[in-house]
Amino acid sequence: MNTAQTLLIPFEEYETVTHVIGRGFIKLLNLRNNIRRILCQDNTSFLIQDKSCTLSKHRIMCKAKPFVKWAGGKGLLLPQLEALLPADFDELQDVTYVEPFVGGGAMLFHMLRNHKNITRVVINDINPDLIHCYKLIAHEPYELIKRLESIEKSYFSVSESARDELYYAYRDQFNRDGIPADERAALFIFLNHTCFNGLYRVNTRGKFNVPTGRYKKPMICNKELILANHELLNSVELIIREPGDYKCIMRNLSRTSTNFIYLDPPYRPLSVTSYFKEYSANPFGDKEQVELKLFCDHLTAKGCFIMESNSESRDENGDFYFEKLYENYDIQRVYSSRFINAKAYKREKLAEVLIRNYK
Secondary structure, three states, X not given: OOEEEEEEOOHHHHHHHHHHHOOOEEEEEEOOOOEEEEEEOOOEEEEEEHXXXXXXXXXXXXXXXXXXXXXXXXXXXXXXXXXOOOOOHHHOOOEEEEEOOOOOOHHHHHHHHHOOOEEEEEEOOOOHHHHHXXXXXXXXXXXXXXXXXXHHHHHHOOOHHHHHHHHHHHHHHHHOOOOOHHHHHHHHHHHHHHEHHHOOOEOOOOOEOOOEOOOOOOOOOOHHHHHHHHHHHOOOEEEEOOOOOHHHHHHHOXXXXXXXXXXXXXXXXOOOOOOOXXXXXXXXXXXXXXXXXXXXXXXXXXXXXXXXXXXXXXXOOOOEHHHHHOOOOEEEEEEEEOOOOOOHHHOOEEEEEEEEOOO
16 A cells, blocks of 8 residues: 655755655656656655656555466466576676566566666567556556546446446447557556456457456556556666567667576467467467577577577477477476466466576
8 A cells, every 4th residue: 555745845956855755866767747756765756746846755565566467477487487597697787687578577577576686677569558558657657547547437337237338348449440549558458357367369350359257346457556566667777669579679688788588479389279369460380489599599699698488389290399499408397377268177287398598
C-alpha cells in the first residue's frame, strides 16, 4: 500500500530534498509533461511538476513483477535461471541487460530486483500493444491507471451475467482500427486479465480472438503493481525499442561494458500438432530458429553473455533439435509447469533447454 507525504520546496532548490528526507538521491530523471522524478536510495521517489515543485513521496510496498499473464512466462523457472547465470555476474560492472523477446517480463523484473549492477536495460517485443504498455508504465503510469480504473468501474458495475457481453464489447473495441495507443494498451491489459487462461492469440487477420474467461473478481487495475514496476524500470537507463525485429537490439549494445542477453523466443513445438500462434500473427518456424542461432553466434563474437530458453524439441529423426543446432554451446535442462493450457490434465512439468555461451 502506498504512503504519501507532500513536501513543498522551491523549484530551484530541488537538491535540498536530500536534507528534507535525510537520504541522498540517486539521479534526476526528466519525464513527460514537465514532470521530473528524483530517485532516492531508500526505494522512494519525489515527483516535481512545473515550477510549483510539489513533491509527493511514495514508498512502494508491492514487489515489481509481470503485469500481464503470458504464455511461456518464466516466473516458476526464475530460481533455476538465477542459478545458471555467470558465476561472477554480480562482480561485473555497469551491466547492460537485454531482452529481445521481453513478453511478460518475469526475468526482466527479477534481474532488476536482484542485481543492482545492472545500470542499463534494452527491451524489445514484436507485439506493439505490449510494448506500449511498457512505455506507459515507465513514463506515464497514472495515465494507464486512470484508464484501467475506468474500465474496472464499468466492468464491476454490471451483473456477473452481463460481464461476458461487456468483455466482447471491449474485445471488439480493441480490434477496431484507429483507436489511440493509450486506449489500446489499457484494453490489452483488461483482456489479458479477463480472457480465457490469459492467452494472447490472434486470427489470420491479426484480430484478438480469445473468448472470455471465468473469473469471479479478476484484478483489472493493480495500481500498486504498476507503480512498483514504474519505480523499478526508472531505476536504470531504460531503452524500449519500437516493436519489431529482435535483431535491432544490436544498435543498443554497450560498447564499453558487459552485455547480458536473455532470449526467450517463441518455442519450437514439441511435435507438429502442438503449435498454436500465441505471440503474434507472425510464424517462428525452423528457418527463424536457425536465424536466431546465427544471431547468437554474432553476439558471441562481440563478447556478449547469452542465455536462451527453448523447448526440449526433437527433430523428425527423434534427435534433440537444439542440441544439434547449438552443438558448440552449453545446454542445460530446467523444469517448468505449463499453466497456460486449454486442458488441465496437460498442465504438467516439462523439461526445457537452457542454451548458454558460457559455463
